[in-house]
Amino acid sequence: MLARPQPNEAASYYSKYIDLVAGDDILAALKQQADETAAFLATISEEKSLHRYGPDKWTIREVLNHVNDCERIFLFRAFWFGRGFTEPLPGFDQDVCVQAAQANDVAWADHVAEFQAIRLTSVSLFGNLPEPAWARSGTANETPFTVRALAYIIAGHVTHHLSVIKERYV
DSSP: OOOOOOGGGBOGGGHHHHTTSOSSOHHHHHHHHHHHHHHHHTTSOTTGGGOOSSTTSOOHHHHHHHHHHHHHHHHHHHHHHHTTOOSOBOOOOHHHHHHHHTGGGSOHHHHHHHHHHHHHHHHHHHHTOOGGGGGOEEEETTEEEEHHHHHHHHHHHHHHHHHHHHHHTO
């Protein structure tokens, strides 16, 4: 079984996400989170998904679009490093992503289905990684990461944003 990432496996900023993941079985956590998240998102109506809690805040659709984009980006980083590529990867600007995505023009159900599809891809990649790949590392946005840390960051990032939605939106 794989152990949790050590503090040196990602910049300290990411510990706020890694620390939100309970246990040492990241695959089980990702699978369970997929089911729980889909069930929660199904309780949000099309109309409610357009809610924002402040004038300059994202709508729930934009938040989920951000979650989906970030999972894709973190998963690509895990793929890149896990397969042994050593070239550094660039960073990304979340606000540019949100603006370009025009998430409020996409049906809520489509955002939810997209989350489920992306998560299925994440579980598939991580479920088929050879054990040595989990410890491989690389640099993205001038920050070092291990593949293992990226898996935990994916799960913790979702947990973080679901908490924000529950506390501030619904």
